[in-house]
Amino acid sequence: MRPFEPAQDFLSLSLQGLQPQQATWQQHGIHAHWLGHGLLRLSPSEPEATLPHLLLSAGVHGNETAPIEVLAGIVNDLLAGSLPLRAHVLIVLGNLPAMRQGKRFIDYDMNRLFNGQHSSQPAAAEAVRAAELEQLALAFFSPSTGTKRHYDLHTAIxxxxxxxxxxxxxxxxxxxxxxxxxxxxxxxxxTVLLHSKPAATFSYFTSQHCQADAFTLELGKARPFGQNDLSRFAGIDLALRQLVSGQQPATPAYDASQLQLFRASYDLIKHSGDFVLHLADDVENFTALPDGMLIAEDGAIRHLAKGGQERILFPNPRVSIGLRAGIIIAPSSLD
Structure with a gap:
């Protein structure tokens, strides 16, 4: 096997638990370093001092496959020499065991195990991986004198x-x-949700502890490998390609009319087995909640919609007790 030219080798080797014949190599002006399964660092062979550091992650939830395929395509073109590299890039495929089984996770939701929360679930395979990814992110961003960005790519249930x-x-x-x-x-x-409190997500960790501009990007609906219409991901694919190649066009001045901003009002926490979410199983994210609607109840706790502008995000009544079963959000703006 050649030291892996195409990106499908990176993805397929990672999924198969294999590795290339050598951990570091150079090709097409790129210095590549295999850091482990699903972990690849790419830098220009002769980097400039102020190049941006860009962490691109996907597969933190194993059944969210389209972003994995998007990143694989970018790596493919970088290593083939058809896409130039003008940044330090760390590619992370998060939950490989779950990817292999087509599951969201194996033992525990990995995106609730960052910011040190992995210590709360020591028996979970995802806890070990989350701790590893935290250390990799810290090491990757620590020498940066340029911009630091992290985009954690997801699709929704x-x-x-x-x-x-x-x-x-x-x-x-x-x-x-x-x-x-x-x-x-x-x-x-x-559409952007401005979160209002700390979280145990990968993007919160890199934002808070690495001081990166970090975002969780929800890009559509989760589907199995091979069943994604990647044309629906053309916007983020092009934007990331422009970013890694240094070909990003000038960003226009801030225009609030181009964005829909929301802010989290509160979390729906499942405190007991009596928790009931009064929404249909197929209710969509950002569904509006009429004023006075009973959203959920948990014993004596009742959650009522207020004002008629609130919406629901990530409703999931089947989470474990103690976890978030949804987020109530409302329109917002920048100060």
Whole structure:
């Protein structure tokens, strides 16, 4: 086997638990370093000091395959020499065991195990991987003197009123990056949730601990490998290709009319086995909640919609007790 030219080797080797004949190699002006299954670092052979550091991750949920195929295609073209590299790039395919089985996760939802939460589930295979990815992200971003960005690519369990949307992690005292919001709009992602508290997600970890501009990107509906219409991912595919190749067009000035911003009001927490979500099983993300509607109840706890502008995001009453069964959100704007 050649030290792996095409991206399908990176993906297929990772899924098969195999590895290339050598861990580092150079081709087409790229220095490639295989860091482990589903982990590949790419840098220009002669990098400039201020090149951006870009972490691209997918497959944190194993059944969300379209973003994995998008990243595989980008790696393929980089290593084939048909796409130039003008950035330091770390490619991460998160939950390989779950990918192999076509499942969201094996033991525990990996995207609730970052920011140190992996220590709460020591028996879960995903906890070990989350801890590994945290350390890789810290090492990758620590030498950066240029921009630091992380896009964690996902697809959703259910449909959405707005097919593509981004989640902007809670920034504490940092301001929202308006240039990044306009970049999202150019990538055909015009709906953004501004999170209002810390989370255990990969993007929150890199935002808070690596000071990266980080986003969770929800790009459509989850489907098995080979069943994705990748034309529906053309916007993010082009935007990422422009970013890694240094060919990104100038981002326009911030224009609030190009974006729909929401802010999380509160989480629906499943406190007991009595939890009931009063929404249809096929309700879509961003479905509007009429004023006064009983959204959910859990024993004596009742959640009522207020004002008529609230919406539901990520409803899932089948989560384990103690976890979030949905997010109630409302329209928002930047200060």
């Amino acid at each position: 259910r449909g959405s009123v707005f097919e593509r949307f981004a989640i902007y992690p809670y920034l504490h005292e940092r301001p929202h990056n308006r240039e990044q919001l306009m970049w999202l709009a150019q990538a055909d992602i015009g």
